[in-house]
Amino acid sequence: MEQVRQLQRQLALAPFEGRWRLALLLRFHEANPSAANALLKTLEEPASQVVLLLTARTPEAVLPTIVSRCELISLRTLTPAEVAEGLIGRGVDPVQAGLAANLAGGRPGRAIRLSTDERALSRRAQIVSDLLALLEGQLGERFRYVEKMTRGGESGERREKSLEVLETWLALWREAMHRSFGASPAIGGPAGDGLVEKIARCLGPEQIVSAVEATQRTLEDVSKNANLRLAFEALMLEMPVLNRG
Numbered sequence: 001m002e003q004v005r006q007l008q009r010q011l012a013l014a015p016f017e018g019r020w021r022l023a024l025l026l027r028f029h030e031a032n033p034s035a036a037n038a039l040l041k042t043l044e045e046p047a048s049q050v051v052l053l054l055t056a057r058t059p060e061a062v063l064p065t066i067v068s069r070c071e072l073i074s075l076r077t078l079t080p081a082e083v084a085e086g087l088i089g090r091g092v093d094p095v096q097a098g099l100a101a102n103l104a105g106g107r108p109g110r111a112i113r114l115s116t117d118e119r120a121l122s123r124r125a126q127i128v129s130d131l132l133a134l135l136e137g138q139l140g141e142r143f144r145y146v147e148k149m150t151r152g153g154e155s156g157e158r159r160e161k162s163l164e165v166l167e168t169w170l171a172l173w174r175e176a177m178h179r180s181f182g183a184s185p186a187i188g189g190p191a192g193d194g195l196v197e198k199i200a201r202c203l204g205p206e207q208i209v210s211a212v213e214a215t216q217r218t219l220e221d222v223s224k225n226a227n228l229r230l231a232f233e234a235l236m237l238e239m240p241v242l243n244r245g
Contacts, residue, residue, distance in 0.1 A: 061225060142236035
């Protein structure tokens with residue numbers, strides 16, 4: 001909240017050089033209620049030369065009183081091919097560019113960070129391995145995975161890791177869906193190509209589409225601060241089963 005107070009004091013000053021004072025509040029869905037409420041007065045009575053830009057995963061993840069005082073601008077994501085092309089233009093290896101593009105969910109900024117993250121590939125491999133084990137495992141194994149994953153509460157870091165897991169799973173399911181309908185693989189292909197092929201070979205299109213929808217729904221729920229454990233347990237119940245081997 002103190003950061004918001006400090007920002008309000010700065011915004012109360014007239015611009016020194018330019019015509020406007022611009023404040024960018026990133027990831028405002030992570031702001032606690034006290035900080036959000038502290039910003040309300042500024043939103044209700046903004047200075048004439050002040051522009052506030054707030055970013056958030058979804059409008060639902062921000063207090064309604066904040067949303068009602070803002071003009072919503074939806075930023076559409078890019079396709080993996082467009083993101084990969086941009087990374088390659090920045091000198092990123094094409095294979096790494098394809099991986100980062102699929103992991104980034106259409107967000108160029110995240111793709112740039114992932115392309116320089118040496119641990120991204122190992123994290124991706126572990127997430128893929130976990131999904132395979134869950135698809136081949138019994139319900140008890142799935143629930144034990146959820147218990148381990150959500151142990152320690154609802155911290156912001158844990159939620160971010162959960163979102164990374166869901167986004168990776170969603171990319172895998174979507175790629176499997178494309179292949180099950182005979183479409184060409186995505187550029188670079190997601191890591192875990194063997195798992196994608198197995199899913200497309202062993203499950204019917206209807207099961208795969210249902211898995212895509214369930215994973216997308218869980219991702220949206222977790223983005224809106226739904227209870228992590230309950231959200232993942234519900235997803236475990238909807239996941240199809242793969243035969244071992």
